[in-house]
Amino acid sequence: MAAADVGDDVVGEDPTVALLERRVADMLGLEAGLFVPSGTMANQIALQLHARHGDEVLVADGAHCLWYESGAASAIAGVQLVSVGRAGVVTADEIRAAIRPTVDWCPATRALVLENTHNRAGGRVIGLDAMRSAVGAAHAAGLGVHLDGARLLNACVALGVSASEVVGEIDTVSMCLSKGLGAPVGSVLAGTAAHIVAARRLRKRLGGGMRQVGILAAAGLYALDHHLPRLADDHRAARAFAERLVGCPGLTPVLPETNIVLVDLPPHGPCDAAAFSEQARARGVLLSVFGEHRLRAVTHLGVSAGEVSAAAEIVRELAARLFA
Numbered sequence: 001m002a003a004a005d006v007g008d009d010v011v012g013e014d015p016t017v018a019l020l021e022r023r024v025a026d027m028l029g030l031e032a033g034l035f036v037p038s039g040t041m042a043n044q045i046a047l048q049l050h051a052r053h054g055d056e057v058l059v060a061d062g063a064h065c066l067w068y069e070s071g072a073a074s075a076i077a078g079v080q081l082v083s084v085g086r087a088g089v090v091t092a093d094e095i096r097a098a099i100r101p102t103v104d105w106c107p108a109t110r111a112l113v114l115e116n117t118h119n120r121a122g123g124r125v126i127g128l129d130a131m132r133s134a135v136g137a138a139h140a141a142g143l144g145v146h147l148d149g150a151r152l153l154n155a156c157v158a159l160g161v162s163a164s165e166v167v168g169e170i171d172t173v174s175m176c177l178s179k180g181l182g183a184p185v186g187s188v189l190a191g192t193a194a195h196i197v198a199a200r201r202l203r204k205r206l207g208g209g210m211r212q213v214g215i216l217a218a219a220g221l222y223a224l225d226h227h228l229p230r231l232a233d234d235h236r237a238a239r240a241f242a243e244r245l246v247g248c249p250g251l252t253p254v255l256p257e258t259n260i261v262l263v264d265l266p267p268h269g270p271c272d273a274a275a276f277s278e279q280a281r282a283r284g285v286l287l288s289v290f291g292e293h294r295l296r297a298v299t300h301l302g303v304s305a306g307e308v309s310a311a312a313e314i315v316r317e318l319a320a321r322l323f324a
């Protein structure tokens with residue numbers, strides 16, 4: 001990062017950013033890319049590329065842009081989101097059924113957002129057939145398709161296919177460098193050259209135009225060079241964590257496909273997810289609250305396999321004390 005060649009990226013003069021954008025676009029099989037500060041900004045720009053104020057966008061059930069972007073889809077992009085499908089999987093029939101009639105008194109349905117892997121569904125991998133059928137149905141109906149690929153590379157590792165295969169005919173993709181890949185910050189939005197020209201203006205409007213930002217892009221390039229193969233380690237560690245919790249009083253872990261483990265607590269037990277998470281935090285284990293009785297654990301570059309098994313022991317001890 002310290003050695004990165006930099007320039008003013010607001011006027012497109014940062015060579016390291018340009019390198020990262022080219023690299024990610026090529027990897028995804030798309031024409032062009034745009035470095036943005038966050039996955040949230042990438043998704044919000046994509047919504048504005050595909051839809052205008054007052055339009056409707058279909059999102060795979062539990063989508064990040066519906067749950068975790070502070071209402072930006074309505075506040076900033078000005079679109080209304082409609083949840084379709086279940087646990088991240090949307091069928092062609094569900095897409096067709098959700099599209100509003102073309103009449104003046106209905107919002108116009110403009111786009112579909114898929115997410116792979118799917119965060120709220122526990123890092124679930126959406127298979128290629130399911131993706132293709134959803135994308136085909138959306139395109140046949142004239143909708144644009146955006147993929148929230150914050151963890152796209154985790155899906156690629158799990159499926160054993162390239163990123164461009166997962167992307168297929170999808171129009172725009174956001175991919176995070178800051179999650180399992182371990183860069184400190186940043187995402188890339190990719191799409192057609194025309195999408196990215198429009199996206200540059202939208203990024204600036206959102207305050208995401210950054211000057212000598214090659215120092216951050218350099219971290220993204222480093223992550224792509226060095227951290228891809230180790231995503232499989234995160235998946236193994238997550239699996240081992242979940243397996244260690246099987247049979248533990250009060251805990252129902254979902255065996256993960258990638259690096260996210262959901263753990264359910266009993267609905268009428270002595271402790272809800274918020275209280276459990278607080279007690280785990282006091283012992284150095286960070287678990288997100290994903291529902292009243294649902295916790296989420298994530299494995300990543302910053303946690304070694306040894307630390308993951310130590311965390312599992314702490315969670316087991318806590319559960320034994322609280323639920324036995």
Ligand SMILES: Cc1ncc(COP(=O)(O)O)c(C=O)c1O
Pocket residue numbers: 037038039040041043064065115117118119148150151176178187
């Ligand atoms: C699926 C998904 N999309 C988008 C984002 C947003 O990324 P950021 O936190 O960089 O805004 C996240 C963050 O957790 C995510 O899980």
